Amino acid sequence: MIGQIVTHCILIIFGLIFILPLVTMVSTALKPDVQIFAWPPVWIPNPRMWSNFPRALTFVPMILYAKNTVVITATSVIGVVLSSPLVAYGLARIDWPERNLLFLLIVSTMMVPYQVTMIPVYLLFNSLGWINTYLPLIVPSFFGNAFFIFLLRQFFMTIPRELSDAARIDGCSEFGIYSRIILPLAKPSLAVVALFQFIWAWNDFLGPLIYLKDQTKYTISLGLQQFQSGYQTEWALLMAAATMATFPIIILFFFTQRTFIQGITLTGIKG
């Protein structure tokens, strides 16, 4: 009994620490200018300045950035969802001698830091004339992502072999088995892949920083950073913009919590 209370106390204290920055973000976003630098800090702003949000929009074209981000994010989600299960299928459902070796190779590329390949890949895209376009941020996703291939392969391995064998006897082609039997079964894991890719692409900073030059092409993350370095003292507007950048992700999380938890659980298993 006492143990339970102590457990809850610790969990609540940590919970408050974890939530504090987000509360501060929203509360500062709603503050009138005079309360921002008040000491001790004001927790609940009065009056609440909802007008800070439209004001922030006149400083940062968040709507345009959001549109750009959605284009990049959606296309790259399509890319990984088309390519990763194909590769995972080749590793999990087709019995060929070199498949385990290839699997090992794919998993080991997860440890290659982005910085090592960053410069030559940049130079390659530069010579193709792709700088200041979305292509460098989109095209690689169509070649599969090691982490997602790993995840899907683990799932495909659990599907009984008999399902494929029966279809094969009925004269179904390998691609037919893939698209008509395995993929429909894999919908929940494909949702995990799509969700994770969405979050990563939405939050990505280094990619857009390197490849996007034109302000009208910026993503939310890059636009927010540019705004931050330009208007360092406009804290209420900065927080309003940060809140707007975070809000879609949090909404998405609340609607897809179960998929999220499942995805994280999959990550850890036999990592």
Added chain:
Amino acid sequence: MGKSSPTTRRNRRLGLLFTAPWLIGFAIFTIYPFAASIVLSFTQYSVLSPPKFIGWSNYLDLFRDPLFWTSMYNTFYFAAFSVPLGAIIGVLLALLLNQDVKGLPVYRTVYYLPSIVPVVASAIVWMWLLNPYYGIINAILERFGIPGPGWIADPAWSKPALIIMSLWGVGNSTLIYLAGLQDVPVSLYESADLDGAQAWHKTIYITIPMITPTILFNVVMGLINAFQYFTQAYIMTNGGPADSTLFYSLYLYNNSFRYFKMGYASAQAWLLFIIIMFFTLLLLRSARHWVFYAGED
């Protein structure tokens, strides 16, 4: 390949066909850049004029570059604190969450949320929280009669500030640990109960050993991420004050995309790869001394 049956050959062809997207991507986005970055690391190249071969000069210059050593020191400092502290707090929270607590979904959500907040947004929020004059953190410290430090404005406190901020994102690994904990077979605890074991003993002798594989996974991933730490430092401090947050990847970025010293930066990238490989292998080698694999006797 030699003599193989028609079925094997057919399956190999199909296997290659299905994995083709990754194989092609691997050639373009991994093999080619790897080879190119070795070659580039022996050249002087500013993109504007063609690369000029200069032998080992980039590497020799790096070892004589005080900023290189500063960035190395900062990165090791950051990794040495953020990775172990993250593991300890992550395991601790997961152990607490695993005790059949009421309201688990709420705690899980609260702990995980920081992990999905866009890094740029969280960096901006933390700049405000860590503000020496108006920030909430120093306001709370003052309430307890502690004079707050300058945090990211003070070279002595900037790295600890970023380490504390990194612990805010511990929720992701907490949930991975929790998944590991929930996989521990109940039968192990039941037989310990028969022997009259205390809760504390069960944690030390059953729970922790059973999740050591998960700890290894998280520590390896945490270490790789720590060596690549970039965005927060770029946004919040841009390496300052007095280069106290000039981390390895930030210095690499500056050399490549600010000063366009592509050859020099490639040498740096290669060293980063070797360092990461070395520590990853070291951790994996150490695994047999402390990681317990169930079903392996």
